Amino acid sequence: MEEFLKRCEQSGDAAYGALRSLLERLEDPSTRTDARVFLSELQKRFSSKETSERDRCLETYHFQIQDIYLEQYEGFEKRKKLSMIVIPSIFMPEDWSFTFYEGLNRHPDSIFKDKSVVELGCGNGWITIAIAEKWSPLKVYGLDINPRAVKISWINLYLNALDDNGQPIYDGEKKTLLDRVEFYDSDLLSYCRDNHIEIDRIVGCIPQILNPNPDAMSKMITETASEEFLHSLSNYCALQGFVEDQFGLGLIARAIEEGISVIKPMGVMIFNMGGRPGQAVCKRLFERRGLRVKKLWQTKILQAADTDISALVEIEKNSPHRFEFFMGLAGDQPICARTAWAYAKAGGRISHALSVYSCRLRQPNKVKKIFEFLRNGFTDISSVLDLSFEDESVADEKIPFLAHLANILQDISFFSYEPPAGSRRFRSLISGFMRTYHHIPLTADRAKRCSSLEMRFSFDLCILEPRINRMSKGETSVVYTSVYLRNVVVFPSRTVAIESALRLLSPRLAIVDEQLSRHLPSQWLTTLNIEKAETGKNSEEVIAVIEAPRQSDLMLELIKKLKPEVVVTGIAQFESVTSSAFEHLLDTTKEIGSRLFLDISDHFELSSLPSSNGVLKYLAGTSLPPHAMIVCGLLKNQVYTDLEVAFVISEEEEMFKALCKTVELLQGSTAIISQYYYGCLFHELLAFQLADRRPPPLANIASIPTNPEVGYKLTEETLTAALKTPFLIDSFHSFAGVSKPHSTTKYAVKKLLDLREQETGNPLNATAEQMENLQNRYKHLKQTLESSGWDVLEAQAGVSVVAKPSAAYLGKTININKSGSSQEIKLDDSNIREAILSSTGLCINSAKWTGIPGYCRFNIALEESNFKRALDCIAKFKNLFGK
Structure with missing residues (x-):
């Protein structure tokens, strides 16, 4: 005992060396009991001293054994205190850590039960051990960047896990603290990330003031570093590269983002936060990273005398932000850092708020995906990322989109070319939404x-x-x-879709809904030339657009009187519930030969419970006439109000192809990011539904x-x-x-x-010529097949011939190449197609395709050269079996 104390008396480094030697004995099972008994005797020696003498122990022997009383609960065997060794180079238990523990106490007992827990900045390990003592977690990891703190924490673990005689103390589950607690050197959560450990709960009480001497933080952190430097790690932090650095919260910001990567989806993070930057700043630190935050506990504590707040004064000097301090514990009016610094210099005591925040990830898997992407070379973006939301519906749109975008950008280095009609995936999602929610058979x-x-x-x-x-x-x-x-074409907006359609059709006169004509070329809206244009005149100069009110009876009256070639209109709100107005428009435009573009943008909802829509009801039960098209602009998103995509539905294939070419010619293509955004909304509405739950009737x-x-x-x-x-x-x-x-x-x-x-008769002549050509081909093919041993069915029309192989083939053997090797097969109805294809290269349809037992199909609608090659292949296959 005396030798140990004499060694400790020399210096703080010597005392740490003596304690480390004691730890080695505690770690060795053969000497563990004696080492723990030695600790008991050491504790008794100083516990019998007067309080003043016990306090001088830290100055004399450079260590101290403290009892931390946990008044608010009774642990196993009604233990109400923990015994802890402290040394000058690590964080001393004081108001910060006590307030933090009080905040943890406000959680229900189930918060840590059977969970994996990490404490960041464990210091001498007392909170880590207290968590294990009270809540019986599966495992608690105490992590600290100070290597001396980790060694002292291990000693304290043995001090509380074993009794005075060196025997294990078992809890109700027959486990000791040694089974539940571990301590490791770690820069925040690097230990968990390096060892791929997933955590249920992360708690932390870590520094929140920038070091006034930035160069000091660049030193290597080792056990041999000076006591002053190691102790400063408990009070100060370095710049972390986050926007929150200006408030001294950069280290906590980094801890949160690292925590997102290792915490389980339903995990909880709990942090102790000094209120100096202000409560709004503290809450936003969590919320903008996609966390739901709740304040568990708040109190006031005196500013630590050994913490220099001059760095906060400098921040106030260079920014409009003001920190919050108070004059004494009773003060209720905040003062800025500069005033607090001056007041403290004059001998006053300053205080600040101290809060404990609990937070959970909203949409955890998606938020994790976003931050996983940002870590891979896009850390600068995290400074402007904002996942805070007042409206939950906005979160339901924005977070899935950012996660989807991150997933795409992580897998590709460039965006692939998409068809002018729009991304196939996006159009398929539109079709899926229409089929699922509105029962429209759209593809x-x-x-x-x-x-x-x-x-x-x-x-x-x-x-x-x-x-x-x-x-x-x-x-x-x-x-x-x-x-x-049922074809879908995508446009950048409904305005672009309408203008592109008008340029494509170049009508003499178009009637356009007054709400849809605002962005059309002004010359279209001002020309008075609504008569038939002269031949050869530029079509753009003669397009006349007449504005009309959005009311079906007035629109119908204008259509009947003016007889336009194109009508572009929407449906009034009171007329949108039923299909009556739409059907009247269809009938009237069809009667006078007009093309109808009906805009349903204002009544189209991206929702799992869309409201009644008369137009969509009509499309669910009736096919869309060829002269009518549906225009729908996606306008009602909650996040990016200026982001729009439109699509046009047409059942006329030629119109579909023409619109695709118009998009490519006039617009290039619709922004892929816009299609990704709205595609993500469609996907969210479709992904949770069971596939094929409502199959079409047989x-x-x-x-x-x-x-x-x-x-x-x-x-x-x-x-x-x-x-x-x-x-x-x-x-x-x-x-x-x-x-x-x-x-x-x-x-x-x-x-x-x-x-x-008509006198020319060209269409009839062309038809007659084509019929004669097909007849000649049929005769040649029939002759070749019959001479090659096929039984041909007589055909009167069509572009194919059906024939059956005779006994000249069936039952014979032939060698074919299959999967790179030669294979001998016996010919029958099921394999003759494969044999012909392998041996001659001629592809025909087998009896499986025709449905007629034994009969194969030969196509004659080929180019002349290919038709002759096909005849040669038939003869070649016959020759394989002899003349």
Whole structure:
């Protein structure tokens, strides 16, 4: 004992060396008991002294054993105090740490139970040990940048984990503090990051004043550093490269951002914050990083006498910000740092507020993704990042978008070229939203197939395509499917979409809703030339735009009187609930031959509970006529009010292609960032829903038997017999307009008759020439197939021939190349297509495609050179089996 004290008496470094030797004995299980008994005797020696003599122990022997009384709880075995060794080179327990512990105490007991916890700036480890003592966490890591603090913390752990006889103290779960607590050297959370440790709770009481001597913070931090330097690590911090450095909060800002990377999604961070910068600044430190913050506890404490606030005075000198101090503990009016510094110099005592804040991540996985991206070379952006929100709906839009953007930018080095019509992903999301929330069978840019009995007959918008399905041996069924063209084109804004459409169509006269005409070229709105333009005159000069009120009855009256070529209008709010106004516009514009562009921007909601919309109700049950287009500008976002994207829906393929080219010619393309933003909103509304929960109804398919004697064709007799089936008749008559002459069909017939009356007759001549060409090809192909051992079905029209291989092929063996190796196969209906493709390069359709047992399909709609090559391939395949 005397030798130990004599060694400690020499200097602070010598005392630390003696304590370190004692720690080595505590870490060794064979000497641990004796070392702990020695600590008990050392503690008893000074506990029997007078208070003044105990206080002089720190000056004389450069260490001190303190008892910290935890009055507000009773731990295991009703222990109300912890015994702690302190040395001059580490942080002494005082008001800061006591207030911090009081804040932790305001949490429910479950806050740390069975959780992994980290304390930043653990000092001599008393709070780390107290957390383990009271709340029984799974593991508590005490981290400190001061290596001497870590060693003393380990000694204090043994001092409290073992009794005076050196025996373990077990808690109710049969664990000791040694099972729950560990201490490590670490610059903030570097230990956890380097060891890939995920944490449930992060607590910290770390320095919040810049060192008046910045050069001092650049020294290497080692055990052999001076006591003064090591102790300064408890009071001061260096510049961290954050905007909060100006308030002395840079180290806490860095701790929070490091904490975001290691904390679990539902984790909690708790920090002790001096109120000197002001409560608003302290709260914003957390909120702008995407944290929900709650103040647990606040009190006033006297400013530590060994902390120099001159750095805060310098900050006030160079900025308009004012720090908050108080004159004594009873003062209630804040004073600035300069006044506080002068008052303290004159012998006054100054105080400041001290608060404990608890915070959780909002949308944790997305916020983590954002900060993960910023750490990889974009740290400068974090200074301007703002994830604080007064309105939760704004957070629901902004955070997912930034996370989505971070995810994209992390994976790519450049933006890939997107089609002029817009990003395929974005258009698919629009289509998905329309299908899911408004039940509109919309696709991005391709045909959606649906049974003609499932949907409705609309010969102007759907192409009937026959398909033979194999049902059973000797019986097939013919299913006619409709191809609905629901195309989406993306524009930078609805104004651009409207102007581009007008430039494309170059109408003599256009009627435009007065709310949509504001940004059109002024010459269009001022010209009085609404008569038919002279031939060859520049189209831009003759476009006349008439403004009209947004009220359907007035708009309809103008359309009937002026007979414009293009109508661009919206729907008034009181008319938007039903489809009546929209249907009247459709009928009127169709009657006079006008193209209609209907704007639904003001009534389109990006919401999981969108309000009723008459236009969208109409589209859910009825196809969009070819003369009508829907324009929708996405305007109602909560974050970037000036960010707009628009899309146009058209079911006319030629119009779709023309609009795509117009976008590319006049605008280039829509900003990809804008498409990402609104695409993210659509994705958020679709991602949580179960896929295919509402599949389209099954097609009502009728099985019509066909016979090989007539080439499996649908004859008049078989069709008549099928149409007598009662459910088919009911199905046909259940769709409005099926049994009536269709106006578009009549229009097409009229046009064809007009062409026939013309003297030139070019269309008919071209058709006759094409028919003759197909007949000649059919004869050549049939002759080649029959001479090569194929049985050909007679064909009367079409662009393909169906034939069946004979015994000259079936059952024969042939070597083909498959997956880079030669393989011998025996020919049958299922593999003859693969054999022909492998041996000659000719691709045909097998019986699986035709649905006719044993019959393959040969296409004759080829270029002349390719057709001749196909004939040669058929002969070549025949020669593989001999003459």
